[in-house]
Amino acid sequence: MNDQSIHHQRRLPPAERGRSQDKSRDDVIISATLELLGEKGYHGLTMTDVAARAGVSKATLYRRWTAKADVVADAVATLNPMVPPQYPGTSLRDDLLALMEQVGKCDNSSEIVTATMEMARLHPDLYRTLTARFGTFVRAELNKLSTRAADAGHAPMAEVELDGLVDTVVALLAHYAGPAGAAIPREHLIKLVDHVLMVLLTGSRAAE
């Protein structure tokens, strides 16, 4: 029950001689896991469901991973590629929007954030790892955009306040992702950028 074992041999190695594992099935399984994670949450997610959704037998699942937590861990690890988005550079607002879209989409579904937070209670170390990676990435990007805005004549922000800003972004994304599921509506992202980020970054509201 106690998953300290998450540090040990989470992924099972394939064999060497004879028929080789169909690696394309890994992707199918991961995708199915992400789908179900978004729909049912971590607790609601069932290995039997994953197998069924992936069109795969449960035996195949356990031939590649040792436990449910490991499959999910690998699945969420494929999210948030942490790639800086293609900034249009036309305005700070457009750049922020691009960042929020990149960060908010998490592949294609997004309510997974909620499931991740649910999972966090059971696997705190995994949660810390994920949010730390995510937070530092967001922070770095915001810092980049902030200094760029400062060069453009706006008041620069103190380092300290950037921390709070990162919290705000993460919290709002998690909130908008919400328990209801579904991807974050673009209008929410726009609201976030115009009514929160722009104000906090430049001290002035965006043109309506």
Added chain:
Amino acid sequence: MNDQSIHHQRRLPPAERGRSQDKSRDDVIISATLELLGEKGYHGLTMTDVAARAGVSKATLYRRWTAKADVVADAVATLNPMVPPQYPGTSLRDDLLALMEQVGKCDNSSEIVTATMEMARLHPDLYRTLTARFGTFVRAELNKLSTRAADAGHAPMAEVELDGLVDTVVALLAHYAGPAGAAIPREHLIKLVDHVLMVLLTGSRAAE
């Protein structure tokens, strides 16, 4: 398993003749439920644990409620008394801080917000009810403070932006409550007020 039955007879009525139920045990049970809800989350919470923590037999639990979900529902219903706080009135900042403290404390523990969001996935109707009550309350209070600030000479806020502000407050409180547990640190509330609410409400940063 499917709790549509939540609409029907959630609370069992006590008898009339003979020995009467010790009503003080209700409070003990509710308190134990809230404690465990914060510690273990909704899924981690066990009826056996609740009984043990309350110093009560499981039979007693099911003599009063019909299911785990019902106990938890009654428990969280005791939170958020939705009472407008005692506003000091010395400044907008102080008033906001008072509101955030009132709203953020949720009796004495606070990580229950996270557990509630976890529970939300299983009982969406309950979640909507709770957040709706909470949201309208926060919105009304913020509106009150906003117009008061407008009278004091600051720029008033549009109705539309207030919606986003409520989202922000709810999201940040949920975030600060976090999966780690423990009550929201006062410094987080201060940060929220100074770096987010004050800026969004008045367009200017509070004095450092």
Added chain:
DNA sequence: ACTATACGAAACGCAAGCGTTTCGGAAACG
């Protein structure tokens, strides 16, 4: 005092779900 009821302790049935195993067959290697 008598009775109806609450109470604690403990056991039970039951379902869900994780992880394992078996088996027959299919498919990739040499």
Added chain:
DNA sequence: CGTTTCCGAAACGCTTGCGTTTCGTATAGT
């Protein structure tokens, strides 16, 4: 072509936890 490994289907053991029941005792109402 034969061996090795993968694969799906299905069954199994096991644990957890919800909800129920029983029984002996304690206690409030009449």
